[in-house]
Amino acid sequence: MSEPVTGITTPIRMEYRYTPGRTTSDFLKAMKGGRMEGRRCPSCRKVYFPARGGCSMCGREFAETVPIKETGTLATFAVVNVNFANRVIDLPYVTAEVVFDGADTTTMVLLRGVSPEEVRMGMRVKAHWIPKEEWDYSLANIDYVEPIDEPDAEYDSYKDLV
Amino acid sequence: MRDVAIVSFAQHSQRREDTRNEVEMLIPVIREALEPIGLTSQDMGFTVSGSTDYLAGQAFAFVQALDAVGPWPPISESHVEMDGAFALYEAWVRLQSGDIDTALVYSFGKSSPGDVARVLALQLEPYLLGPLWPDAVSLAALQARALLDSGKATEKDLARVVSRSRKNAQANPYAQLKGDIDEAALLDEPLYADPLRKHDVPPVSDGAAVLILAAGDRARELSSNPVWIRGIDHRIDIQSPGSRDLTVSPSTTLAAKKAGVPKDPDIAELHAPFSSQELILIEALGLDETRTSINPSGGALAANAVMVAGLQRFGEAFNRINKGDARNAVVHATSGPCLQQNLVAVLEGSN
Amino acid sequence: MSGKLAAVLGTGQTKHVSARKDVSIAGLVREAADRALADAQLEWKDIDAVVVGKAPDMFEGVMMPELYLAEALGALGKPMFRVHTAGSVGGSTAVVASHLVQGGIHERVLTVAFEKQSESNAMWALSIRIPFSQPLVAGAGGYFAPIVRGYIRKSGAPLDTGYKVVLKDRLNALKNPFAHVHDHEITYEKIAESPLLWDPIRYAETCPSSDGAAAMVIGSEAAAAKQDRPVAWIHGTSVKSEPTMGAGRDRVNPHAGRMCAQEVYKEAGITDPFRQIDCAEIYVPFSWFEPMWMENLGFAEEGTGWKMVQDGTTSLTGEMPINMSGGVLSTNPIGASGMIRFLEAANQVRGMAGEHQVPDAKVAMGHAYGGGSQFFAMWVVGSEKPTS
Numbered sequence: 001m002s003e004p005v006t007g008i009t010t011p012i013r014m015e016y017r018y019t020p021g022r023t024t025s026d027f028l029k030a031m032k033g034g035r036m037e038g039r040r041c042p043s044c045r046k047v048y049f050p051a052r053g054g055c056s057m058c059g060r061e062f063a064e065t066v067p068i069k070e071t072g073t074l075a076t077f078a079v080v081n082v083n084f085a086n087r088v089i090d091l092p093y094v095t096a097e098v099v100f101d102g103a104d105t106t107t108m109v110l111l112r113g114v115s116p117e118e119v120r121m122g123m124r125v126k127a128h129w130i131p132k133e134e135w136d137y138s139l140a141n142i143d144y145v146e147p148i149d150e151p152d153a154e155y156d157s158y159k160d161l162v
Numbered sequence: 163m164r165d166v167a168i169v170s171f172a173q174h175s176q177r178r179e180d181t182r183n184e185v186e187m188l189i190p191v192i193r194e195a196l197e198p199i200g201l202t203s204q205d206m207g208f209t210v211s212g213s214t215d216y217l218a219g220q221a222f223a224f225v226q227a228l229d230a231v232g233p234w235p236p237i238s239e240s241h242v243e244m245d246g247a248f249a250l251y252e253a254w255v256r257l258q259s260g261d262i263d264t265a266l267v268y269s270f271g272k273s274s275p276g277d278v279a280r281v282l283a284l285q286l287e288p289y290l291l292g293p294l295w296p297d298a299v300s301l302a303a304l305q306a307r308a309l310l311d312s313g314k315a316t317e318k319d320l321a322r323v324v325s326r327s328r329k330n331a332q333a334n335p336y337a338q339l340k341g342d343i344d345e346a347a348l349l350d351e352p353l354y355a356d357p358l359r360k361h362d363v364p365p366v367s368d369g370a371a372v373l374i375l376a377a378g379d380r381a382r383e384l385s386s387n388p389v390w391i392r393g394i395d396h397r398i399d400i401q402s403p404g405s406r407d408l409t410v411s412p413s414t415t416l417a418a419k420k421a422g423v424p425k426d427p428d429i430a431e432l433h434a435p436f437s438s439q440e441l442i443l444i445e446a447l448g449l450d451e452t453r454t455s456i457n458p459s460g461g462a463l464a465a466n467a468v469m470v471a472g473l474q475r476f477g478e479a480f481n482r483i484n485k486g487d488a489r490n491a492v493v494h495a496t497s498g499p500c501l502q503q504n505l506v507a508v509l510e511g512s513n
Numbered sequence: 514m515s516g517k518l519a520a521v522l523g524t525g526q527t528k529h530v531s532a533r534k535d536v537s538i539a540g541l542v543r544e545a546a547d548r549a550l551a552d553a554q555l556e557w558k559d560i561d562a563v564v565v566g567k568a569p570d571m572f573e574g575v576m577m578p579e580l581y582l583a584e585a586l587g588a589l590g591k592p593m594f595r596v597h598t599a600g601s602v603g604g605s606t607a608v609v610a611s612h613l614v615q616g617g618i619h620e621r622v623l624t625v626a627f628e629k630q631s632e633s634n635a636m637w638a639l640s641i642r643i644p645f646s647q648p649l650v651a652g653a654g655g656y657f658a659p660i661v662r663g664y665i666r667k668s669g670a671p672l673d674t675g676y677k678v679v680l681k682d683r684l685n686a687l688k689n690p691f692a693h694v695h696d697h698e699i700t701y702e703k704i705a706e707s708p709l710l711w712d713p714i715r716y717a718e719t720c721p722s723s724d725g726a727a728a729m730v731i732g733s734e735a736a737a738a739k740q741d742r743p744v745a746w747i748h749g750t751s752v753k754s755e756p757t758m759g760a761g762r763d764r765v766n767p768h769a770g771r772m773c774a775q776e777v778y779k780e781a782g783i784t785d786p787f788r789q790i791d792c793a794e795i796y797v798p799f800s801w802f803e804p805m806w807m808e809n810l811g812f813a814e815e816g817t818g819w820k821m822v823q824d825g826t827t828s829l830t831g832e833m834p835i836n837m838s839g840g841v842l843s844t845n846p847i848g849a850s851g852m853i854r855f856l857e858a859a860n861q862v863r864g865m866a867g868e869h870q871v872p873d874a875k876v877a878m879g880h881a882y883g884g885g886s887q888f889f890a891m892w893v894v895g896s897e898k899p900t901s
Contacts, residue, residue, distance in 0.1 A: 006534035010293040012284070012574055016219035016275040021183030046760035052226065053185025056756030059203055059232020061189055076666075078658030079712035080651050092712070095651055097659050104760040108659075116712070121666060155666075160761055162663035163617065209754075215597075216576040221569035222599055225884050229756050236769035238776075239754035239888075240605055243570065243577055243597040252594070252609060258616030259516030284576035288632075289537060292575070398583045398593040416590060498580040503593065 023051050023062055028137035034129065036068040036142075038103050049103035050139060070127040072100035072145070073153040075161045079116040092116050098125055098145055099161050106161050107139075113146030121162070122152035166257045167381035167388030168484075168509070170195045170374040171477035175336045176465030178274045179368040184218070187370045188230035188270055195266075195372040199384045203231045206374075207262025209239045210253050212246035212269040213469050216281050227270055238262075245269065246371060246473030247433070247495030247505050253375050254394055263380035271469035272368040278468060285498060287401060298499065299363055303355035305408040305500045306438035310357055312409045315441050317357060321345040323437040324361045324463060331460025334478075338365045338465040361463075364435040369467025371474045382512070389483045389509050392490075393421035396505035403500050414446035414494065417506040424508065426453040428488035431475035433495045435462045442501060447492060454492075458482060472496065472505065483511040515780065516615030518734040518898060520744040521859040523553025529693040529725035529844045532631035538578060539585035542627050545726035546586055549623065553730040554741060560730070561619035562592040566606025566626040567848030568599060568883075573632040586625060598752070600796065600883025602626065603727065603851025604890030607879075608750045610731050611892070615747075620733045626852035627726035651711065654719060654799065656885060658711035661801040664765045665713060668804070670819035675718045675800035676704040677822050679842055682797070685829055686839025688868035693723045693844040718800035718842075725846030727853045734898075745859035745894040748876070749780030757885040764886050770809040773889040778811070781876075781893040782900065787812050790893065792834040792861055792871040793878040794854040798841045803827065806880065807835070829869065837861065837869040851881025855892055862896040 020028060023039060027050045030037040038047040039062035041055030049068045054061050077096045083089065089110070096111040096119075111119060112128070125145040135141045172194035174187045196202060203209065209231055215223045224241045233239060242249050246269020253265035282298035309315050322345055331340035339361075354360040374384075381388040397413035397420075400406050430449055434440035440461065444451060457463075459478035462471045472495025479491035490510040497503040525548025527533070533541055542565075550556065563586050565579040575581065579595040586593070596606040603626040610624035664670070683699045686692035707717035737744045753773035755762060762768070774786070783789045795810070797803045804818030812833055813821050821827050827835035836842070838857045841850050858879035860866040866874075876895045882888060 004535070008289065008293070010288065010574075014219065014276055014281065018219070018275055019180055019183050019272070021186045022181055023186065024183070025181075041760075044760070048758075048760055052758065053183055053229055054189050055232070055760070056229035057232060057234040057759040057762070059189060059192065059230055061186070076659040076663045078651070078655060078662065078714075079709065080655055080658075081708060081712070082651070082654070082710050095655055095659070105758065121662070159667070160763070162660075162666065162765065214577060215569050215571060221571045222884065224597070225599060225757055225887075228754060229758075233755050234759055234762075236753045236755040236767075236772050238752055240596065240609065240752055241598050243595050248594065252612075255609075255612050255616045255618055258618065259612060261515035281576070284570075284574070285580050287581040288573070288575045288578075396592050396594075397590055398580070398588055400584050400589055401581050402584075413590065497577070502580055503583075 021053055023053055027051060031139060031141050032135055032137050034135060036070065036100065038066045038068045040064050040066050046104040047102060048105050049100055049107060066102060068103050069101035071148065072098040072125055073158050074121060074123040074125055075099050075106050075158045076121055077111065077119055094119050096145060099158055109142060110144040112144040120152065122155060122158065124148050124150035124153060164258050164260060164377050165390055166254050166375055166377050167390045168373055168476065168480045169376045169381055169385040169388050170199050171480045172372050173336055173474060173477055174370040176338045176367040176369040176467050178366065179272065184227045184270045184272065185230045188227060188268060191370050191372050192230055192268060195374055199374060203266060206264050206266040208253060208256045208265040209237050210241065210249045210265065210267055212242045212244050212249035212473065213271060214243050216284055217271050217273065217468055219276055245469050245495050245497055247476060250373060250473060250476060251394060251396060251505060254391055257375060257377045263377045265375045267375065268372045269470045269473045270370040271467045273366045273468045274368050278366055299355050301403060301499045302436040303358045304403060306357050306436065308408040309438050309442065314409060317349060318345060319441055320362055320437040321348040323440045324348055327457060327460045327463040330458050331464035334459050334464065336465065337460045338367050340460060340464060358436065362437040364462050364466030367465045367467040369465065369470040371470050371477055373473065373477055387484050387512050389480045389511055392508040392510045394507040395420035398503040401498060401502050408500055409442065411442050411446040411501045411504060414443055414504040414506060417504055418447050421506045421508050423447060423492050423506060424490065426450060427490045427492045429455045429458055429479060429482055429491045431459060431479045431491060431493050432457055433462050433472045433475050435466050437463060439501055443494060479509050483509055486513065517617050519611050519614040519731055520737040520746045521894065522730040522732040522737060522740055522744055523549045523555065524729050524856045524860055525549035525552055526691050526727040526853060526856065527725045528691050529723040529846055531721065531723060533629065533724040538573060538629050538632065539582055541629055541724065542582055542625050542726045543585045545728040546623060546625055549728035549730050555730060557587040559621055560587060560623045562613060562622050563588040564594045564596065564606055564610040564622060564624040566596040566602040566852065567628055568602055571633065572847065573629055598883060598888050600847060601851050601881040601888040601890045602883065603849050603853065604855055604879060604881030605752050607729060607852055607855045608752055608890055608892065611747050611750050614731050614733050620736050622731050623728065624731060625726060625728040626849040628846040628848040629724045630722050631724050654711035654714055657799055658714050660764045661799065662713055664801060664805050667765060668816040668819055670804060671823065673705065674804055674819040674822050676701055678800040678803045679704050679718050681828050682836050682840045682842040685837055685869055686843035689838045692839040693721050714799050720798040720841045720845040723844055723846040725844065725849050727849045727856050729856055743863040743865065745862045746898050748893045748895045748899040749777040750892045751776040752890045755887045757887050765805060766809050766815060767886050769887060770882065770889045773891050774810045777891045777893055783893065786810065787833060790876050790878050791874040792837060793880060794836055794838060794857040795880040796841055796851060796854055796882050797836060798845065800842065803835060834871050837866065837871060851890060854881055855879035859894050862894050
């Protein structure tokens with residue numbers, strides 16, 4: 001008897017042309033121009049950054065555009081010691097969930113400029129952009145956030161977003 | 163069985179949709195389905211959707227689509243990796259338990275981002291058939307060839323099906339392909355996947371559909387003419403196209419028997435993406451084309467948003483019965499290569 | 514109870530391992546289904562319909578694989594149904610199968626859930642870069658670690674709470690022949706010294722990646738009456754969902770989980786879950802989710818779930834045993850993981866859980882969650898027919 005076949009490799013290659021949708025298109029255009037823009041739900045009045053198709057709490061299309069500041073509060077974070085294929089970063093790195101000023105949602109971004117042991121919830125941070133000539137239709141225009149010289153935010157001010 | 167009816171339906175126009183994403187397509191359609199009956203998604207006892215990740219090209223594609231419902235406070239909700247018609251089946255089952263009276267069913271599918279005929283080849287058994295990449299059109303062509311060779315149909319019959327679809331679709335504002343085209347003109351077209359011509363193959367459509375179901379008295383409160391689901395059943399055949407007679411659809415015939423398809427229903431909305439499949443389904447369901455209006459909406463040849471097209475058949479039949487244009491209907495949805503899995507339902511008006 | 518009575522007549526699962534190279538996907542699901550039928554002392558012809566669940570199709574590279582699996586699962590000419598609700602799918606699949614019986618549609622339904630992660634690359638499937646999505650992705654751990662940090666901050670739990678969960682679960686797994694991870698050398702120190710992958714989550718505190726399948730036969734009251742072996746009566750089921758990215762959603766103690774628990778307790782006539790439920794199998798892919806779900810399920814007051822870990826309440830011999838089988842931390846064929854929770858709960862009240870049996874378990878809970886802690890499925894099963 002010959003050995004059983006225990007595996008075959010069948011490569012799958014497929015191409016897709018994604019449609020970001022109207023809300024995300026507006027967001028990406030703003031990012032390309034170096035502006036952070038959130039969208040407000042007309043029903044619950046919460047501001048989403050970045051905004052996707054609609055307010056998922058209310059099932060409503062968004063209404064007005066709201067400028068979002070480059071400063072924000074680090075609500076929670078992880079120190080990551082494992083790399084992923086889609087982005088190679090020196091280990092360890094810190095993924096931060098940041099509530100940018102003006103937004104009611106957290107955004108996951110890279111935190112730099114502080115050693116992992118010194119990172120704490122409530123830290124105030126600011127967005128650091130990639131060079132202007134490299135700006136694209138992407139949230140990745142914000143390369144990372146870094147700490148700024150402000151007192152930590154009160155826990156109560158962000159605890160609902162942890 | 164508890165009496166369950168369709169009380170509302172709305173759909174997104176079926177075409178290539180380049181500006182809206184799935185959530186943006188669904189939000190207005192869900193609102194359009196709920197408004198006439200004066201309810202919100204929060205009033206629903208159960209919500210269930212049908213879609214598939216491979217169409218969207220990303221895992222968990224249905225997760226974001228749920229945003230369109232506004233599931234807050236949290237809702238009772240489920241999802242099937244199947245055509246929306248099967249989501250409707252789950253809602254019907256859920257309503258049988260008796261503790262809830264309403265359900266919202268939705269389905270979305272964008273066939274345009276990828277190469278849909280190749281994407282569907284990923285449904286095939288992955289070790290022997292799948293690696294050969296027989297795409298959905300080629301498999302349907304094999305089925306059509308078997309049908310013609312069996313002597314049960316001719317190329318002229320295929321053209322007749324397409325001509326009827328295009329003509330019927332002229333009255334359907336949501337359809338993608340429509341027109342007053344006769345059989346002779348269709349037969350003059352070149353072959354595309356022998357023996358199929360391009361028009362025997364469905365268009366690439368993006369779409370969304372939403373139906374509201376209600377049980378018993380609740381249905382009568384919500385609609386002056388609720389459309390009752392008198393029977394519903396689904397069955398599956400073996401997948402391998404080499405292991406079955408492709409000219410027949412035993413699972414459709416069995417589901418029709420279980421669902422109690424009546425003799426000569428007024429209309430039939432059949433989910434036949436290929437013209438040859440419509441002929442196979444007509445035979446499997448025992449329909450007489452001279453007595454039953456086949457695909458008055460134009461069917462899947464006129465618009466074929468994958469994962470939506472089956473649920474849409476329910477909606478199209480609902481619209482006609484609800485308006486009084488028909489008394490009853492047989493509705494069909496399919497899944498898998500060459501009509502592998504089939505769902506059949508019988509709808510009937512109140513009046 | 515809503516609808517007619519239904520009960521678990523038999524269960525089956527595969528020995529979960531990282532790669533089942535000796536079987537195809539069809540062979541894997543067939544193995545679990547055959548065992549469920551054998552346990553129920555039934556034959557394929559006794560099954561009216563088949564309900565299949567699994568997590569994303571990209572994990573195996575087959576779209577809607579139930580179509581091809583219809584043959585292996587004896588479904589030809591029968592209704593075949595496929596559920597996908599992310600990580601909760603194994604649980605919600607069992608709930609759909611229950612409704613087919615409770616709604617009076619069928620007498621006996623076979624339900625199967627599986628994942629054969631070795632056939633493709635799950636990490637790849639989860640990290641496909643959509644051009645305009647958030648650019649920073651660090652796997653499931655990258656998503657859940659900040660939430661765990663939030664729990665630690667809110668509850669003030671000692672940092673070794675997670676270690677104690679893992680130690681308990683991995684020791685329980687040694688009593689379960691089907692569990693994937695059988696680590697006879699496991700110690701508290703080894704867990705505490707394992708690498709910090711996603712601080713505060715250590716490597717030893719994460720679930721393995723498994724190939725495996727689970728199956729159950731669910732039957733009507735009449736079908737249950739014909740069984741020689743004990744059955745598990747379904748006292749209540751519930752599914753609840755909320756949006757992933759909703760502004761202000763509580764991800765540490767999700768509203769949907771609390772609602773789901775309240776609904777299933779109400780249906781099962783349970784007013785004091787800690788006292789009335791004898792044991793529970795809950796979905797804990799990262800150690801800290803045990804104390805978090807203890808609170809979410811109402812077994813503990815908010816902020817105190819960790820105390821039940823620290824004082825041994827959740828151990829196999831404790832007052833409220835949790836994950837007697839070793840849980841998801843010891844076995845994780847993703848799509849099947851939820852069903853394994855439901856199945857293990859059923860086996861407990863049938864008195865058929867083997868070495869990890871909780872003595873005299875009469876009422877047990879099965880729990881699953883998925884997505885970004887937003888999809889929940891639960892059931893409560895009992896050794897006696899429900900009275901409510």
